[in-house]
Amino acid sequence: INMSSIQIPDKVKSFLQLGGNFSLPVTNRTNLTTEFIINFQNNLRKLPPEKRIAVRNRSIGIINSIPSYQYPRTKTHNLLLHLNKITNDFLNDNQNLIIIRADKGNITISLDKDxxxxxxxxxxKDDETYMVVDRNPINKLISNLRGLLMRWKNNNYITQATYRSLSYSEGSLPRAYGLPKVHKPECPFRLIVSSIDGPLYQLAVFLHKIMIKDFPSAHSSIENSFELIKKLNNVQLDSDYKLISLDVISLFTNIPIDLAVDSVSNRWEYIKNSTDFPKSEFLLGVKMVLNSTFFIFNNIYYRQLYGTPMGSPLSPILADIVMQDIENKAL
Structure with missing residues (x-):
């Protein structure tokens, strides 16, 4: 969907409609090898430390074979490369045009950058939720993380391998971007924060894996609409009953941090079976993640003032258990 003020040629439109995940033919094998190694290393960090060496060793042969592999070239490949060049040239000539995906659906959107x-x-500008900060806080975040991990390692709460996997030395502050809600009137934007390369991302993943192991599901939890239909299939309701659906606006930014910490604390009987941490130290790790709500947009640093951090792997499970607790109190 072209929502910009720029007229986009049909060939460029057809190429952009393929979407950001479409795989183009390989043209530069040197770059391919480098990109493969970078992506491989990023995904390797998701594995348990004890499995990484074996997986890395098995990858050596694959990496060495990339430069000599004979990639097929067909008319379709040549057409895609031609369209790719046309599109890149067009975007270079129109620097105020950006291409993003819509908030829902496999839709590509073009917008004026300004x-x-x-x-x-x-x-x-919502000053109840966000504030501008004067300087990049990443060094302070790294220092606090290093101090926490060092104490955990010295007290044998984590191994040396885990210490290395959770440590952070290079990367960037989480970055914010927006996705247009084309399915809604006036096309509002959803604010998204990507924290994948952020300093506390791996710590959040680590804590999430511990919590997710033994947390019981809410009695009201359902996987999808099909399961809901199945559960309601034999339910008889009076004519004056109504089935309603409720939604929380901006869920993560509306979850109070103190409620999130309390919800984790109240489930310690489930967590303690999956970790060597004492309760106080585990909660310190959770609080560190919850208070790391800094991000950058358009070269300006911001801090999220309220709620769980957007983009953190820990926020979904914390929001879930807080909503469980609120539901239990309400019902």
Whole structure:
């Protein structure tokens, strides 16, 4: 969908409609090897430390074979490469045009860059939720993380391998971006924060894996709409009953941190079976993640003032258990 002020040629449109995940033919094997190694290393960090060496050793042969592999070239490949060049040239000539995906559905959107930035900055002007910070806080975050991990290692709560996997030496502050809600009137934007390369991302993943192992599901939990239909299939309701659906607006930014910590603390009987941490140290790790709500947009540093951090792997499970507790109290 072209929502920009720029007329986009049909060939460029057809290429952009393929989407960001479409795999193009390989043209530069040197770059391919480098990109493969980078992506491989990023995904390797998701594995348990004790399995990484074996997986890395098995990858050596694959990496060495990349430069000599004979990639097929067909008319389709040549057409895709031609369209790719046309599209890149067009985008280079139109620097104010950005291409993003829609919030829902497999839809590619083109927007004027200045309008996109203005809409995101309007969201960030909510001074009850966000504030501008003067300097990049990443060094302080790294220092606090290093101190916590060093204490955990010295007290044998984590192994040396885990210490290395959770440590952070290079990367960047989480970055914010927006996705247009084309299915809603006036096309509002959803603010997204990507923390994958952030300093506390691996710590959040580590804590999440511990919590997810033994947490019981809520009695009201359902997997999808099909399961809901199955559960309601034989339920008889009076004519004056109504089935309603409730939604929480901006869920993560509306979860109070103290409630999130309390919800974790109240489930310690489940967590303690999956970790060597004492309760106090585990909660310190959770609090560190919850208080690391810094991100950057358009070269400006922000801090999220309220709620669990957007983009953190820990936020979904914390939001879930807080909502469980609220539901239990309400019912």
């Amino acid at each position: 309008i996109y930035i203005r809409k995101i900055e309007e969201l960030l």
